[in-house]
Amino acid sequence: MQKVFPFFLEAAWITVLLSVLTTILGLILGAVGASARLSRFALIRFLGAAYVSVFRGTPALIQLFILYFGGPQIGIQLDAFQAGVIGLGINAGAYMTETMRGAIIAIDKGQIEAARTVGLSRFQTMRYVVLPQAMRLMIRPLGVNINAMIKATALVAAISVVELTYTAQRFIGSTYKPFEMFLIAGILYMIIIYITGQAVSWLDRKARIS
Amino acid sequence: MNDQGDHMTDQKPFVDIQHAQKSYGALEVLKDINLQVQKGQIVAIIGPSGSGKSTLLRAINDLDPLTGGEIWLEDKQINKNLPHRQYEKHINLVRQEIGMVFQHFNLFPHLTVRGNVTLAPKMLKGLSDADANKLAEEQLDKVGMLERIDYYPSQLSGGQKQRVAIARALAMNPKVMLFDEATSALDPELVEEVNLVMKKLAEEHMTMIIVTHEMSFAESVCDRVLFMDQGVVVEEGPPEVMFRNPKNDRTKEFLRKHLAGQHR
Amino acid sequence: MGLDFTVIPQYLDIILWGALWTILITLGAAAVSFIGGMILAVIALYAPKLVRLPFRAFAFLFMGTPLLLQLFLIYFGLVQVGIDVPAVMAGIIGLGLHFAVYNSELFQTGILAVDKGQIEAARTLGLGRMQALRKVVVPQAIRDVIPPVGNNMIALLKDSALVSVIGVSELTLSAQRAIGSTYRPFEFYVLVAVIYYIINLFMEAAQRRVERRVQASR
Ligand SMILES: Nc1ncnc2c1ncn2[C@@H]1O[C@H](COP(=O)(O)OP(=O)(O)O)[C@@H](O)[C@H]1O
Ligand SMILES: [Mg+2]
Numbered sequence: 001m002q003k004v005f006p007f008f009l010e011a012a013w014i015t016v017l018l019s020v021l022t023t024i025l026g027l028i029l030g031a032v033g034a035s036a037r038l039s040r041f042a043l044i045r046f047l048g049a050a051y052v053s054v055f056r057g058t059p060a061l062i063q064l065f066i067l068y069f070g071g072p073q074i075g076i077q078l079d080a081f082q083a084g085v086i087g088l089g090i091n092a093g094a095y096m097t098e099t100m101r102g103a104i105i106a107i108d109k110g111q112i113e114a115a116r117t118v119g120l121s122r123f124q125t126m127r128y129v130v131l132p133q134a135m136r137l138m139i140r141p142l143g144v145n146i147n148a149m150i151k152a153t154a155l156v157a158a159i160s161v162v163e164l165t166y167t168a169q170r171f172i173g174s175t176y177k178p179f180e181m182f183l184i185a186g187i188l189y190m191i192i193i194y195i196t197g198q199a200v201s202w203l204d205r206k207a208r209i210s
Numbered sequence: 211m212n213d214q215g216d217h218m219t220d221q222k223p224f225v226d227i228q229h230a231q232k233s234y235g236a237l238e239v240l241k242d243i244n245l246q247v248q249k250g251q252i253v254a255i256i257g258p259s260g261s262g263k264s265t266l267l268r269a270i271n272d273l274d275p276l277t278g279g280e281i282w283l284e285d286k287q288i289n290k291n292l293p294h295r296q297y298e299k300h301i302n303l304v305r306q307e308i309g310m311v312f313q314h315f316n317l318f319p320h321l322t323v324r325g326n327v328t329l330a331p332k333m334l335k336g337l338s339d340a341d342a343n344k345l346a347e348e349q350l351d352k353v354g355m356l357e358r359i360d361y362y363p364s365q366l367s368g369g370q371k372q373r374v375a376i377a378r379a380l381a382m383n384p385k386v387m388l389f390d391e392a393t394s395a396l397d398p399e400l401v402e403e404v405n406l407v408m409k410k411l412a413e414e415h416m417t418m419i420i421v422t423h424e425m426s427f428a429e430s431v432c433d434r435v436l437f438m439d440q441g442v443v444v445e446e447g448p449p450e451v452m453f454r455n456p457k458n459d460r461t462k463e464f465l466r467k468h469l470a471g472q473h474r
Numbered sequence: 475m476g477l478d479f480t481v482i483p484q485y486l487d488i489i490l491w492g493a494l495w496t497i498l499i500t501l502g503a504a505a506v507s508f509i510g511g512m513i514l515a516v517i518a519l520y521a522p523k524l525v526r527l528p529f530r531a532f533a534f535l536f537m538g539t540p541l542l543l544q545l546f547l548i549y550f551g552l553v554q555v556g557i558d559v560p561a562v563m564a565g566i567i568g569l570g571l572h573f574a575v576y577n578s579e580l581f582q583t584g585i586l587a588v589d590k591g592q593i594e595a596a597r598t599l600g601l602g603r604m605q606a607l608r609k610v611v612v613p614q615a616i617r618d619v620i621p622p623v624g625n626n627m628i629a630l631l632k633d634s635a636l637v638s639v640i641g642v643s644e645l646t647l648s649a650q651r652a653i654g655s656t657y658r659p660f661e662f663y664v665l666v667a668v669i670y671y672i673i674n675l676f677m678e679a680a681q682r683r684v685e686r687r688v689q690a691s692r
């Protein structure tokens with residue numbers, strides 16, 4: 001048992017790295033997607049909606065496989081880790097698009113009208129009135145997205161990235177101790193998720209005070 | 211308090227509440243309440259909010275068990291001491307004999323009117339679908355709701371809901387009906403249709419205990435009126451005395467305030 | 475190597491069989507998650523503390539860890555304790571339990587949200603505690619949580635792709651078989667994505683239909 005711990009710790013580090021990078025990519029794509037969904041231009045709105053619909057409507061695992069295994073056929077060469085970050089990030093972005101859009105449209109119409117009445121432009125209204133309020137609303141639901149995404153990083157085990165789930169699977173095979181290996185990996189996941197959850201709560205509290 | 215007429219003294223009470231006592235922690239909500247109701251009698255309970263009327267009514271079918279005293283229905287004690295399992299069995303049988311109508315109807319929203327009325331007869335009396343349907347039609351006809359038999363509660367007015375709730379209770383063929391402010395949640399124009407149904411039951415000599423704020427209704431249908439305040443029965447008597455000529459100052463005060471505040 | 479979708483027709487029957495299995499597994503796991511979720515919810519709300527605790531621990535563990543990890547545990551764990559179930563069964567149980575935990579949370583909220591007066595009315599008629607729960611409370615709780623539970627079932631469809639990893643021959647694994655002999659991953663995975671997407675659309679439509687039908691009963 002002692003011997004497996006260093007491997008699990010190293011794997012946990014990979015899971016953390018994956019989670020952080022995927023979150024960053026997801027947030028960027030979510031912001032882009034939400035802007036597209038709320039655009040003045042029908043075509044851009046359609047593209048935003050299509051992005052959400054396609055990536056939420058199909059399994060993340062298949063998206064990952066298309067990118068990693070199918071990518072080379074259309075000239076995209078990525079190693080497994082890169083494919084993992086990009087594939088999961090695009091997938092998370094679709095969910096975050098909806099979260100951010102939801103928070104933005106939840107802002108009272110009266111706020112927007114008031115801002116336009118005093119002469120702010122569409123962009124200024126968004127930037128100085130709507131977004132600061134929407135930001136507060138979206139922290140918690142984005143936290144839920146991130147929580148789900150951390151667990152989804154396990155999918156990259158299927159393309160042999162040596163993260164927590166892959167490591168657990170490997171040691172289940174060699175030690176025949178499925179429950180113990182599950183528990184070690186599981187506890188490490190829960191620690192990562194717990195810390196993330198605390199960070200989200202902290203941000204949420206801070207945003208509420210201001 | 212034994213001025214309820216000598217013509218009844220030879221009869222054994224149908225519902226017999228003796229020394230009912232109920233506390234929530236240090237708060238004593240019912241203090242030594244005694245109430246005897248004869249078969250076919252209609253008793254109204256009036257009194258200010260918080261005086262313990264609902265608690266007393268809900269004690270009769272053990273929704274809020276008493277902390278002291280006894281309640282009897284005919285020759286059966288309702289709140290008797292039994293091991294948990296046996297008590298559940300016992301109380302479920304007792305409750306089948308006691309119909310209760312709530313202020314907020316409490317119809318089952320996921321069932322149609324028919325489903326509401328047939329649920330208990332089918333589950334508890336083993337009625338076939340056909341028999342249960344016939345029963346439901348009879349009871350709904352009685353309360354004038356037969357045409358709405360396949361509606362959902364959400365599609366009915368408050369008065370219609372309450373009439374269905376009465377039919378649902380009647381379908382179990384209860385020996386006693388309890389009404390807890392059955393018309394208090396209704397818009398004024400819907401009160402009468404429910405009162406009419408209750409009058410009809412009175413004409414059929416259904417034994418009823420009615421908690422109400424409708425003084426004129428109480429006066430017209432009830433044989434006896436109890437005035438409760440702060441967990442005790444302050445005064446009781448026939449309606450003409452209670453409403454026209456109460457003896458107790460608290461009763462007078464309550465009726466004066468109540469009538470002043472209520473110009474429906 | 476460019477793209478060549480003409481290889482698909484030859485393998486279409488394998489893929490469609492896989493799709494059928496995906497639908498069956500989804501339905502089976504949905505049933506497990508529904509019934510299991512309801513049982514877990516009733517235990518969480520009404521069972522004595524001693525019974526509740528191990529279930530709480532189970533729920534905590536299953537909510538905090540990835541489905542794929544759980545599938546490995548169940549598949550290899552069952553073998554370990556000497557229960558040799560087919561991969562399909564392990565997949566259905568694993569998916570079903572995973573979503574049962576999530577459904578249980580929804581059912582609990584739903585049950586607690588049912589008005590106290592509903593139980594009182596049922597008890598007043600003479601129904602026992604369990605009868606009132608079964609005929610009055612649970613149906614209303616289910617009705618009220620149809621939208622979020624429906625979302626869980628749609629998530630379950632997509633997560634069913636994961637059981638390919640423990641060797642269940644559903645849609646994803648069928649595609650991998652076809653790819654094994656054609657070396658055309660892009661074409662087959664896109665095809666499979668399209669099929670998932672279509673099933674997904676059907677499920678969304680079904681969900682909307684059910685929601686509309688229960689509107690009258692609230
Ligand atoms: N579950 C309870 N816990 C504590 N106090 C209660 C509870 N139910 C009722 N009471 C109290 O009992 C008293 C009588 O209530 P109730 O019987 O509802 O009065 P009424 O129906 O006459 O308005 C009130 O003071 C009320 O606050
Ligand atoms: Mg009351």
